[in-house]
Amino acid sequence: MSAAEQHVFVSGDEAVAMGVRLARPDVISAYPITPQTVVVERLSEYVEDGSLHCQFMHVESEHSAMSAAMGVSATGARAFTATSSQGLLHMCEGLHYASGSRFPIVMMNANRATAAPWNIYGDQRDSLSMLDCGWIQVYVEDAQEACDMMIQGYRVAEDPAVLTPFMINLDGFVLTHTYELVSLPSQEEVDEFLPPLETENKMDPLSPKSLCITIGPGLDQEIKYQQHQAMMQAEEVIERVDREFGDRFGRYYGGMLEAYQCEDAEFILVATGTTVGTARTVVDALRSEGVSAGVLKLRYLRPFPVKQLGEYARKANVIGVLDRDISFGMEGTIFTNVNSALSRCGSALETMNFIGGLGGRDISKQDLTDIFQKMQDQATGKKQPHVQFFGMECETNE
Amino acid sequence: MSRPIIKPYMMPRTMQEIPFGATFESGHLVEGNAGWRTFKPEVDQEKCTLCLTCYLVCPDGVIFKKGDQLCIDYDFCKGCGICAHECKFDAIKMVKEEI
Amino acid sequence: MIEVRWHGRGGQGGFTAARLLGVSAALFENRYALAFPSFGPERRGAPVLGFTKIDDKKIVDRSAVRECDHLVILDETLIDDDITSGLRPGGSILVNTRTPERYDELFNGFEVSGLDATGLALDILGRPITNTAMLGGLVAKTGIVSLDALKKGMAIELKPALVEKNINIAEVSYERLQEVTA
Numbered sequence: 001m002s003a004a005e006q007h008v009f010v011s012g013d014e015a016v017a018m019g020v021r022l023a024r025p026d027v028i029s030a031y032p033i034t035p036q037t038v039v040v041e042r043l044s045e046y047v048e049d050g051s052l053h054c055q056f057m058h059v060e061s062e063h064s065a066m067s068a069a070m071g072v073s074a075t076g077a078r079a080f081t082a083t084s085s086q087g088l089l090h091m092c093e094g095l096h097y098a099s100g101s102r103f104p105i106v107m108m109n110a111n112r113a114t115a116a117p118w119n120i121y122g123d124q125r126d127s128l129s130m131l132d133c134g135w136i137q138v139y140v141e142d143a144q145e146a147c148d149m150m151i152q153g154y155r156v157a158e159d160p161a162v163l164t165p166f167m168i169n170l171d172g173f174v175l176t177h178t179y180e181l182v183s184l185p186s187q188e189e190v191d192e193f194l195p196p197l198e199t200e201n202k203m204d205p206l207s208p209k210s211l212c213i214t215i216g217p218g219l220d221q222e223i224k225y226q227q228h229q230a231m232m233q234a235e236e237v238i239e240r241v242d243r244e245f246g247d248r249f250g251r252y253y254g255g256m257l258e259a260y261q262c263e264d265a266e267f268i269l270v271a272t273g274t275t276v277g278t279a280r281t282v283v284d285a286l287r288s289e290g291v292s293a294g295v296l297k298l299r300y301l302r303p304f305p306v307k308q309l310g311e312y313a314r315k316a317n318v319i320g321v322l323d324r325d326i327s328f329g330m331e332g333t334i335f336t337n338v339n340s341a342l343s344r345c346g347s348a349l350e351t352m353n354f355i356g357g358l359g360g361r362d363i364s365k366q367d368l369t370d371i372f373q374k375m376q377d378q379a380t381g382k383k384q385p386h387v388q389f390f391g392m393e394c395e396t397n398e
Numbered sequence: 399m400s401r402p403i404i405k406p407y408m409m410p411r412t413m414q415e416i417p418f419g420a421t422f423e424s425g426h427l428v429e430g431n432a433g434w435r436t437f438k439p440e441v442d443q444e445k446c447t448l449c450l451t452c453y454l455v456c457p458d459g460v461i462f463k464k465g466d467q468l469c470i471d472y473d474f475c476k477g478c479g480i481c482a483h484e485c486k487f488d489a490i491k492m493v494k495e496e497i
Numbered sequence: 498m499i500e501v502r503w504h505g506r507g508g509q510g511g512f513t514a515a516r517l518l519g520v521s522a523a524l525f526e527n528r529y530a531l532a533f534p535s536f537g538p539e540r541r542g543a544p545v546l547g548f549t550k551i552d553d554k555k556i557v558d559r560s561a562v563r564e565c566d567h568l569v570i571l572d573e574t575l576i577d578d579d580i581t582s583g584l585r586p587g588g589s590i591l592v593n594t595r596t597p598e599r600y601d602e603l604f605n606g607f608e609v610s611g612l613d614a615t616g617l618a619l620d621i622l623g624r625p626i627t628n629t630a631m632l633g634g635l636v637a638k639t640g641i642v643s644l645d646a647l648k649k650g651m652a653i654e655l656k657p658a659l660v661e662k663n664i665n666i667a668e669v670s671y672e673r674l675q676e677v678t679a
């Protein structure tokens with residue numbers, strides 16, 4: 001860790017704002033929505049007090065926030081926005097527009113339940129329902145990672161091999177509004193790590209271009225293939241940037257995923273976000289009781305670490321996937337992705353889906369301990385449904 | 399003046415008891431707010447002229463007239479003190495609530 | 498790991514106290530801390546909870562606090578039969594009250610102290626904001642952080658105009674609790 005780093009005790013939202021400030025965006029266009037509001041409030045304070053030199057655009061909705069960010073990016077300037085839940089859905093067409101246009105916009109999303117019923121508390125339905133819109137998506141576990149990813153995000157998004165917008169997800173309230181210790185890198189070191197944006201994909205009178213062109217069956221498929229390839233190439237860039245960040249700032253997060261106690265684990269729980277933290281505690285307790293447990297922290301869901309997942313599956317007995325979402329009528333979205341990845345790797349491993357923590361419901365250590373027990377039961381022949389809800393307050397009919 | 403009905407909310411215990419979709423019966427409240435108070439308003443009926451300024455300014459609508467008496471619904475009064483502050487006749491005093 | 502649960506009403510600074518305790522431990526004692534409120538929209542007067550977790554190693558468990566070691570009650574009108582639920586046997590309770598004896602039966606089995614934080618606050622701050630007085634009292638009663646760390650935490654987190662008086666009130670309540678428990 002660099003000696004120039006400053007220690008602060010801040011909330012996840014505040015850590016995001018501090019990270020964004022270090023990343024030197026040119027224009028911020030954001031609309032407030034719980035539980036992201038503190039990000040926008042702090043950033044506007046930083047612009048006001050001069051510690052952040054950038055334009056702050058007041059927009060009338062999230063749809064406008066994303067449209068403005070696209071306009072900013074279209075001039076070759078660095079754009080930032082932030083949202084949550086209904087806001088993310090409101091800007092949905094903009095998400096596709098931005099990724100198709102290959103604008104390296106970075107956005108923080110506070111994971112929050114989607115209406116109806118209207119709910120301000122956290123789960124991951126919002127961003128998981130947007131996995132197909134062409135944005136890189138990372139899920140962070142604590143405020144330190146949130147701050148660091150605001151800086152890494154621009155490096156990855158703006159890489160010429162990538163040029164894809166980047167979404168950073170924080171669990172609503174549990175992470176956004178929890179205060180913890182964060183080390184802030186110095187501006188000088190961040191400037192060395194993250195140079196200003198250089199791109200040809202912009203409006204320039206000296207090199208005139210048409211942006212957001214119209215296309216038909218003649219060329220669309222090839223352009224989408226190109227977009228897909230860029231997302232696949234991002235895997236290598238993500239790993240490289242994370243390693244470089246680790247060398248410079250002392251914090252390497254594992255790239256696409258982090259495996260905790262998975263090397264010889266029979267029972268692996270795949271999880272994202274703050275739940276991983278609680279799972280680490282449970283894995284430690286189970287290990288001390290002789291249970292061969294591990295937790296696989298999926299950091300990036302797009303691109304998806306297909307091969308790496310396949311590697312960890314080879315030695316495991318049962319993989320459980322924790323979803324803080326439900327794709328109604330089917331299963332949890334992360335489960336769908338994990339199953340597909342494992343199938344493509346030729347794995348015939350037993351997988352189980354555990355759906356819970358919806359709408360802000362707490363996921364307790366007991367919940368996770370019970371989940372590991374169910375995984376063990378599955379292995380010893382006590383068969384259960386592949387998809388189950390946990391932590392229900394009412395008896396279900398199952 | 400009709401007063402709010404309190405129907406305590408019963409946590410559903412079975413899936414059958416869960417409300418349908420995002421809809422729930424209404425027209426009632428589920429709890430009173432008496433516990434929020436540190437001070438409560440007390441009316442001096444002699445000084446009160448029933449001008450009903452307090453009724454107009456009360457943010458919770460707990461003040462009402464019964465005959466020639468000014469009444470306060472203490473089940474819902476949060477003790478904000480706006481009524482006492484606005485009374486032109488000094489007829490309302492905020493008194494520390496006894497625990 | 499030590500866990501503290503704070504009971505207050507919106508506007509009384511209960512969560513600020515929870516956060517200040519975290520700041521003191523994390524920035525001035527080289528420990529780790531998490532501080533968070535009961536989540537949701539806030540309204541003045543509504544009951545709110547605050548939580549502080551302190552440990553010597555990084556706290557990775559992000560689940561809600563179910564059991565705690567210390568309770569701090571900033572407003573005794575919040576006390577009901579369930580208030581001690583989750584407090585570990587032998588845990589401590591600090592109540593803002595002039596008459597702690599009235600809770601002897603309810604708080605039986607726990608280490609209870611009363612502090613007239615409202616009185617102190619009206620005297621020293623001129624307003625009934627009791628959070629920093631209760632912090633001083635908690636530190637005296639439990640030693641959860643040092644008074645020095647608490648004062649340093651307050652110095653960087655509070656508005657400059659408020660720092661001196663609040664440090665003063667924390668010192669006074671610290672001394673008062675020390676006298677009582679001596």
